[in-house]
Amino acid sequence: xxxxxDLLATVTRLLHARGEKMSAxxxxxxxxxxxxGGHLSADAVVEAVGVxxxxxxRASVYRTLAALSDADVVHHVHEGHGTxxxxxxxxxxxxxxxxxxxDLIDVRPDLVDDxxxxxxxxxxxxxxxxxxxxxxxxxxxxxxxxxxxxxxxE
Amino acid sequence: xxxxxDLLATVTRLLHARGEKMSAxxxxxxxxxxxxGGHLSADAVVEAVGVxxxxxxRASVYRTLAALSDADVVHHVHEGHGTxxxxxxxxxxxxxxxxxxxDLIDVRPDLVDDxxxxxxxxxxxxxxxxxxxxxxxxxxxxxxxxxxxxxxxE
DNA sequence: TTCTATGCAAACGATTTGCAGGGAG
DNA sequence: CTCCCTGCAAATCGTTTGCATAGAA
Numbered sequence: 001x002x003x004x005x006d007l008l009a010t011v012t013r014l015l016h017a018r019g020e021k022m023s024a025x026x027x028x029x030x031x032x033x034x035x036x037g038g039h040l041s042a043d044a045v046v047e048a049v050g051v052x053x054x055x056x057x058r059a060s061v062y063r064t065l066a067a068l069s070d071a072d073v074v075h076h077v078h079e080g081h082g083t084x085x086x087x088x089x090x091x092x093x094x095x096x097x098x099x100x101x102x103d104l105i106d107v108r109p110d111l112v113d114d115x116x117x118x119x120x121x122x123x124x125x126x127x128x129x130x131x132x133x134x135x136x137x138x139x140x141x142x143x144x145x146x147x148x149x150x151x152x153x154e
Numbered sequence: 155x156x157x158x159x160d161l162l163a164t165v166t167r168l169l170h171a172r173g174e175k176m177s178a179x180x181x182x183x184x185x186x187x188x189x190x191g192g193h194l195s196a197d198a199v200v201e202a203v204g205v206x207x208x209x210x211x212r213a214s215v216y217r218t219l220a221a222l223s224d225a226d227v228v229h230h231v232h233e234g235h236g237t238x239x240x241x242x243x244x245x246x247x248x249x250x251x252x253x254x255x256x257d258l259i260d261v262r263p264d265l266v267d268d269x270x271x272x273x274x275x276x277x278x279x280x281x282x283x284x285x286x287x288x289x290x291x292x293x294x295x296x297x298x299x300x301x302x303x304x305x306x307x308e
Numbered sequence: 309t310t311c312t313a314t315g316c317a318a319a320c321g322a323t324t325t326g327c328a329g330g331g332a333g
Numbered sequence: 334c335t336c337c338c339t340g341c342a343a344a345t346c347g348t349t350t351g352c353a354t355a356g357a358a
Binding site for chain 4 (some may be wrong): 175176177178196212213216218226237275
């Protein structure tokens with residue numbers, strides 16, 4: 001828990017350095033992201049924040065996510081379905097999402113190092129692999145039921 | 155041009171086989187995609203179709219894109235910014251999008267073969283690399299102006 | 309004739325913005 | 334005291350849907 005407090009203090013300093021301010025809504029968003037740990041859609045953040053402080057408005061969550069993204073405190077990843085998920089900047093890692101069940105898994109970051117090198121050499125393209133989730137089918141969905149009814153098909 | 159006519163005939167047969175019908179709006183969408191060649195957002199398709207046949211309604215374009223996607227005649231790719239682009243199914247190829255200028259480039263498909271193998275071996279995840287665009291910075295944007303004002307920054 | 313696809317307009321969900329007031333520094 | 338951030342409500346954007354009808358097979 002002190003861990004979160006430390007983070008809050010760090011972010012507060014970081015914001016001040018940028019001429020911005022810490023506030024109750026922003027604290028709530030950071031707490032929500034830290035508590036949930038995983039990758040949350042904007043809507044999920046709104047919900048999680050609501051539990052912490054019901055007076056925080058939806059719009060403030062969006063504005064806070066934007067502000068914290070600018071400050072590089074949170075990262076966002078684009079999923080295959082067109083939605084965006086947010087998470088606190090932690091160690092580098094990639095994301096892979098199942099198009100059947102919607103699950104997002106973390107992947108070791110060096111997996112695409114060779115691809116990055118090749119892309120740069122052949123196309124002059126500097127890959128930022130963390131920004132979008134790889135798309136495909138996860139273990140469970142591939143093996144078992146040909147069509148898993150649980151979630152978002154695309 | 156005959157090439158497009160052939161495609162139209164092929165798609166017509168394909169639709170019939172699925173119990174569906176060919177129509178003026180659908181022809182217009184296919185023509186638009188074939189003519190433009192590249193990867194078009196839904197909005198760009200609407201615009202291109204408008205030039206061919208102004209009476210085609212926006213909603214029909216969306217429905218047609220959905221129908222043709224179902225029939226596997228068109229593919230869609232999710233870009234980093236959250237938009238979706240459509241193109242006729244041609245030879246397999248990957249996409250990489252620059253987050254600065256928004257440009258989408260085609261990439262040889264076998265580039266990620268090793269990654270696909272590793273993902274499967276380590277995570278049981280079956281990669282479908284064509285479905286989302288890789289994200290990064292293109293040659294021009296990386297090298298020259300630190301911030302290219304031309305298009306979508308994210 | 310039968311049934312699919314269309315045009316239209318309204319509905320929709322997610323995100324953004326203008327504004328006046330509240331609170332951080 | 335100043336200026337950033339907030340809550341609220343309305344606006345906006347892209348996409349979808351219900352309905353009656355036109356049109357393909």
